[in-house]
Amino acid sequence: MGTASYDFTDDVVLITGASRGLGRDFALSFARAGAKVAVNDLGDQSFGDEVPYETGTASDLDETLAELTELGADAIAVSADVSDEAQVEAMIAAVLERFGRLDVLVNNAGVHSNAKSWEMTEAQWDRVIDVDLKGPFLCGKHAARHMVERGGPGRIITISSSSGLVGIPDQVGYQSAKHGVVGQVKTLALELAPYNVTVNAICPTVVTSPMLDHLVETGKAYFQEVGRLCGASTVFPGLENLEPVDVSHAVQWLASDAARYVTGIALPVDGGFTCK
Ligand SMILES: NC(=O)c1ccc[n+]([C@@H]2O[C@H](COP(=O)([O-])OP(=O)(O)OC[C@H]3O[C@@H](n4cnc5c(N)ncnc54)[C@H](O)[C@@H]3O)[C@@H](O)[C@H]2O)c1
Numbered sequence: 111m112g113t114a115s116y117d118f119t120d121d122v123v124l125i126t127g128a129s130r131g132l133g134r135d136f137a138l139s140f141a142r143a144g145a146k147v148a149v150n151d152l153g154d155q156s157f158g159d160e161v162p163y164e165t166g167t168a169s170d171l172d173e174t175l176a177e178l179t180e181l182g183a184d185a186i187a188v189s190a191d192v193s194d195e196a197q198v199e200a201m202i203a204a205v206l207e208r209f210g211r212l213d214v215l216v217n218n219a220g221v222h223s224n225a226k227s228w229e230m231t232e233a234q235w236d237r238v239i240d241v242d243l244k245g246p247f248l249c250g251k252h253a254a255r256h257m258v259e260r261g262g263p264g265r266i267i268t269i270s271s272s273s274g275l276v277g278i279p280d281q282v283g284y285q286s287a288k289h290g291v292v293g294q295v296k297t298l299a300l301e302l303a304p305y306n307v308t309v310n311a312i313c314p315t316v317v318t319s320p321m322l323d324h325l326v327e328t329g330k331a332y333f334q335e336v337g338r339l340c341g342a343s344t345v346f347p348g349l350e351n352l353e354p355v356d357v358s359h360a361v362q363w364l365a366s367d368a369a370r371y372v373t374g375i376a377l378p379v380d381g382g383f384t385c386k
Contacts, residue, residue, distance in 0.1 A: 114359065116366045119144035122209040123365070124202075126150045126192050126249060127219025129166035131319035132269065134174045135354035136216055136361050141183035143362065148205045148212075149174050150219070153189025160237035161221045163324035184209075192219045192245035202252040211260065214365045215253040217246035217268040217291075222321055227282045235283045242287035243294070250298055254307065262306030265365045268295055269357070270311040270376060275384045288313075292376045299374030308373040310364050314357045315380035352381070 123140045127133045129151035137149050151166040151174075171187050178185035188204045190197040205212050221241045223234045246268045257264030273281060274288035291311055298309040316322060360379050363369050378384050 114363065116143050116362045116368075118214075118362075118365070120146065121213040121365075122146045122148070122205065122211050123214040123216065124148040124150065124205050124212055124249075124253070125216040125218055126245070127166065129170035129174050131166075131321060132314075132317060132354045132357055133216070133218040134170075134177075135358050136218060137174060137185075138177060138181065139355070139358040139362060140214075140365075141178050141181045141185065145214075146184040146209050147178055148186050148188055148209070149178070150188050150190055150192070150201055152191055155189070155191055157221070157237055158233075160223065160231070160233045162223055163321070165221065166320075192217075192249055193240035195248050198245075198248040198252055202249075202256065206256060212253055212256055213263070214265040214267070215249055216361060216365075217249050217266070219245055220269065220321070222281070222284050222324070224280045224284070226280055230282060238283035239287050239290075242284065243290040246291050247294060250294070250309070254298065254302055257307045258302070258305045262302075263370075264302070264305070264307035266295070266298060266302070266307065266309040267361055267364050268309075268311045270313045272313055272315040272378065272380050272384050274311065274313050274376060275378060295376070296374045303373060308364070308369065310369075310373060311376040312357060312360050312364070313376050313378045313380065313384070314360075315352060315378075315383040317352045317354055317357060319354065352379070 123145045125133050125137050128137045128149035137147050141147050151171045153168045156165055175187040186208050188201045190201040221238055250266050268291045270291050271288040273285050274292045295309045295311045302309055357379050
């Protein structure tokens with residue numbers, strides 16, 4: 111089969127939650143395609159028990175920036191909590207100050223916690239909704255303000271999940287947030303179409319990443335059960351080997367001119383996981 115390659119020379123791309131995992135892969139892929147890249151993560155900030163695994167650290171973010179620099183990319187790292195409006199505003203301002211524009215926002219930052227609905231604490235619920243639903247809203251709001259003022263073009267891409275398309279037990283907060291961003295992108299897509307800004311979501315199934323490592327450790331049986339319920343093993347051979355690069359291809363396509371009339375969609379990258 112053919113391979114796609116894109117040219118983002120001089121485009122400015124901001125990727126949230128990019129110190130590791132999918133976000134780091136997106137950043138490196140954009141850098142290889144010539145983009146100027148801003149990577150965000152929490153830096154020195156972290157959450158308590160509401161997120162039951164370690165989030166990306168300041169040194170992870172430094173490592174990503176070093177890898178981008180090694181590739182020869184013009185890149186910066188901006189620490190900010192995407193669920194805090196003042197920090198989001200400062201992050202967008204830092205990108206504009208450094209590069210003078212923002213062409214592509216990838217809302218990738220996310221957290222996960224799994225518990226039965228009747229056992230999930232209010233703090234766990236609030237954290238996942240704040241990061242996974244409010245975060246893309248706040249980043250989209252401040253990126254859109256700039257893109258509208260500039261009269262476009264622009265791209266906003268939010269990483270939802272299979273969890274944004276179907277119900278999966280034991281993750282009511284995550285499901286609610288990931289479904290929520292699908293509605294969010296449809297609304298933004300309508301508001302921003304007149305300004306030549308597209309807004310889309312991508313819905314990957316299980317992808318190798320630090321977040322997944324945590325889930326596999328704490329919920330192997332749970333994943334097997336979800337796979338059985340969704341018929342995943344009967345859908346696509348090798349689905350368990352989905353890698354960040356498989357999602358990067360979808361991100362780059364939506365960011366490119368090839369997808370200039372594609373807006374308001376929730377694109378599954380899941381080997382048919384959510385077909386049934
Ligand atoms: N890995 C999967 O199986 C999978 C599947 C579908 C969707 N997703 C989504 O893809 C995205 C990336 O996930 P990943 O698997 O690479 O996870 P990850 O935990 O490795 O990466 C997420 C990053 O987001 C950062 N982050 C968390 N809260 C933040 C905040 N408030 N502000 C800024 N950064 C913050 C974390 O520090 C971390 O570095 C998430 O939105 C996730 O929900 C992942």
